[in-house]
Amino acid sequence: MINRLRVLRAERSWSQAELAERLGVSRQTVNAIETEKYDPSLPLAFRIARTFGLAIEEIFQPDGASADTD
Amino acid sequence: MRLGEMCAGERPALWRHPYFAMVLMIAAMAGAVAVVRALEPSRGARLGLGVLPVAAAAYLLWTMVRWVRTMDELQRKIQAESLALAYSGAILVVIALSYLHKAGFHLPLGWEDALPALAALYALSTLYTTARYQ
Numbered sequence: 001m002i003n004r005l006r007v008l009r010a011e012r013s014w015s016q017a018e019l020a021e022r023l024g025v026s027r028q029t030v031n032a033i034e035t036e037k038y039d040p041s042l043p044l045a046f047r048i049a050r051t052f053g054l055a056i057e058e059i060f061q062p063d064g065a066s067a068d069t070d
Numbered sequence: 071m072r073l074g075e076m077c078a079g080e081r082p083a084l085w086r087h088p089y090f091a092m093v094l095m096i097a098a099m100a101g102a103v104a105v106v107r108a109l110e111p112s113r114g115a116r117l118g119l120g121v122l123p124v125a126a127a128a129y130l131l132w133t134m135v136r137w138v139r140t141m142d143e144l145q146r147k148i149q150a151e152s153l154a155l156a157y158s159g160a161i162l163v164v165i166a167l168s169y170l171h172k173a174g175f176h177l178p179l180g181w182e183d184a185l186p187a188l189a190a191l192y193a194l195s196t197l198y199t200t201a202r203y204q
Contacts, residue, residue, distance in 0.1 A: 025142040032144055032203040041143050 003060045006034045008052050022051050088137050091130040092193075096186050098126035103182055127185070148199045155195035160188050 009019050009030075016034070020027045025044065032038035033048075040048065049056045084090050102119040105111065111119065138149060167177060 026145060028200075028203065029142050029144040037203050038144050038147075044143060 001039045001060055001062060002036060003033065005030070005048065005059065008054075008059065009034075012052075019051070023047050086133055086136065088130060088133045089193075091126070091133040092189050095123060095126035095130050096189065099123040099182055099185065144203060148196070148203060151199045152192060152196040155199065156188060156192040159191045159195065160184075163187065163191075 009016070014022075016030045017027045020030045023030070023044070024047070029038070029040075033040055045056050045060060049059055052059065102122050106116060106119055138146060141149065167179065170177065
């Protein structure tokens with residue numbers, strides 16, 4: 001899964017620690033999601049989307065998203 | 071890996087942290103064995119010394135359960151993978167020791183060495199698994 005978490009966080013000038021606090025997870029988890037080493041659970045993905053005021057699919061996309069939609 | 075980074079919510083005090091409890095349990099086991107061997111205490115004292123590591127192990131389990139409950143989903147995944155690695159490693163070590171024993175190599179190891187070895191394997195696998203997600 002690919003995501004725009006780092007970009008969205010940077011747009012709001014939030015640190016990883018700040019975002020982690022808003023989401024109720026560790027900074028390590030935010031970092032692992034940003035570097036795409038870990039895919040969040042659906043409840044956490046919803047929390048992330050709600051935190052940024054976006055829909056889940058505006059933040060997360062499957063790896064072959066562009067190829068699938070062609 | 072720092073202790074404080076492991077917990078998303080409540081951060082346990084050092085004395086309630088499983089790493090501390092693990093050290094305590096190893097010390098209790100080693101201490102009880104050493105005292106029994108060195109002092110040859112009475113039957114009642116031996117019973118107390120025999121139960122001491124069990125109490126320490128129960129304390130370790132209590133701190134583990136509390137610790138896991140404070141973790142977020144990635145940290146729980148890391149712990150689950152670490153436990154799987156540690157137990158797999160422990161089984162490999164047991165098989166290796168068994169075949170070494172059959173081949174005539176009698177290593178001076180007993181059941182009292184199993185838990186500290188498992189704890190060491192668990193610590194190593196936690197470091198490895200944590201690094202995978204950094």
